[in-house]
């Protein structure tokens with residue numbers, strides 16, 4: 001890992017800490033795991049290149065392949081990568097205040113972009129499964145459907 005990547009990861013950890021503080025009163029998650037089944041739930045999870053680096057650095061590669069409807073880090077109903085999960089995972093609450101969560105997400109995303117720019121790292125905002133396919137061979141919905 002380069003010095004720039006290492007410094008960027010430390011700054012990203014600060015952003016995540018700030019987000020955790022902001023969302024602590026924003027919604028309650030019953031940890032049913034339904035929203036981690038992307039297709040069934042009707043959404044897609046995007047992440048930046050820096051977030052993917054953070055996820056793999058802190059949690060290791062996913063234990064299972066990413067599928068059309070599954071995250072390789074999901075362990076039963078629970079997230080098996082809670083400490084390293086992406087911003088999109090952190091700011092999604094099915095029953096929460098969506099507008100507030102969107103604002104928190106957007107502010108944090110801009111902060112992550114500034115970190116990436118400052119350290120000369122590629123932005124790479126793509127579906128998490130696509131990035132995993134590229135970085136560690138995890139299958140992505142896009143790859144599977146080709």
Ligand code: SF4
Nearest residue numbers: 029030032033035094
């Ligand atoms: S945000 Fe909602 S759907 Fe996702 S795990 Fe929590 S309770 Fe389940």
Ligand code: SF4
Nearest residue numbers: 036071073074079089
């Ligand atoms: S990283 Fe965790 S929270 Fe995010 S989609 Fe995967 S299992 Fe769900």
